[in-house]
Amino acid sequence: MRLRKCERCIAALSLIWFVFGITFTIMLLMSASQDKQETIDAVMRYEKNSLLAVNTSQEAIRKESPKQSAGATEYVKVYAEEKNELYTSVAVPGERWPAPDYDIHAFYYIWYGNPTLNGKYLHWNHQYLPHWDGKMAVQWPTGFHIPPDDIGSNFYPELGLYSSANVSTIREHMIQLRTAGIGVISVSWYPPDQADGQGESTDYLIPRILDVANQYSIKVCLHIEPYKGRSASSLSTMLQYIFHNYGNHAAFYRRKHRGRELPLFYIYDSYNVKKQEWVRLFKPDGDLSIRNTKLDGIYIGLLVEQKHQEELISSGFDGYYTYFASDGFTHGSKGQNWKELSQQAVANDVFFIPSVGPGYIDDRIRPWNKINTQLRKDGNYYELKFRLAIEAAPRIISITSFNEWHEGTQIEKAVPKKTKFYKYEDYLPNQSDFYLLLTRKWIHKFKRHKG
Ligand SMILES: *[C@@H]1O[C@H](CO)[C@@H](O)[C@H](O)[C@H]1NC(C)=O
């Protein structure tokens, strides 16, 4: 009797626990997905807000030290000196490397700077970005990282805290890209008078990137960032600037498409601009249409949510890419969705360009964002993403990234480093070129798959 009574009360208790457990799990899941949406929003908002921030901070710098604006002149001088050497340097010993694959595009960042070349650190000292919720924000560190021992990255570059303006560094990068077999870099681009939230304007570097890339048979395309005031008419103006200044360079990437050789552009956060705007540029009957003009090209928009697939196509884009290296961060970044996204692209005669990445970790700049961390698992994460991409049979695969160090998506050479404050992640037990070699292996598989 007693026992049965007890059994009953255990059953009742279990039931209560069960109901409680389910409710709790549902609540947890709901809050997790709400959290995720907020993280996505925060990460997306980040560029927009930080653009405003840099505007003011750059103005402040200009006011404080008028010499700073002489920086650009200084670079030009250094470049002019190095240019001689660049053009007389020994030819590239091509046999060491596989042929560059122009169907492989790596996202490349030119916002890094150091005191020797730039008068101060740029980007290596990245700010700790505050949590979107003010109440949460107070628990996390604030301010900037203090290089050289403390940088805004979980990994440490083998080339040290380089300046993207250094021609020797650019050359080193080209060698690493060729080692991997990559044929195209997609360079993060802001208009000449703008920059991202942490850096300074970088457009003046494009000519030297093109020149050095050309020496290594690497092609360059641009990744149009969500610069301030981006609209159909401003982009039309910017495209005229780009085509006029870079369009005829031998290293400016062009691709055969519908019987013509057209340049290709990635347009980051394209959803930030309304469809009515894109239509003006990309539809043949738009009032600012670039179609069949000298600004025509292959324009690739960013697919974040599922609905963007239809939106981008009906806006007149020539295709979509997924950018984010953290699987499942968005609909587009989920490898499981790539087959379907690819089939829809084929059905609509547009490009699907999945973005594969070696992992993701950004808690040195977003300490509250561990939820999106993707460990590299000694290369297994990268291999899985590459396999899913190849299985989706796209014409082009993009790599996030060659050197986005803040988000830990870089395949660039990294070295172990331990300081008083922090032990950096590394590629051990493998060497610094591990991700370049893995890339080479998977590009080979991609080539074979294409036949
Ligand atoms: C940004 O700077 C430019 C000039 O440097 C100025 O015209 C513009 O108003 C500034 N914008 C903001 C939002 O501060």
Ligand SMILES: *[C@@H]1O[C@H](CO)[C@@H](O)[C@H](O)[C@H]1NC(C)=O
């Ligand atoms: C440019 O990079 C090279 C190779 O990393 C380095 O030896 C050199 O000191 C750098 N030049 C400047 C001016 O910082």
Ligand SMILES: *[C@@H]1O[C@H](CO)[C@@H](O)[C@H](O)[C@H]1NC(C)=O
């Ligand atoms: C990476 O390291 C593992 C374990 O030591 C080894 O088996 C593998 O061959 C290495 N890969 C490369 C590409 O060096």
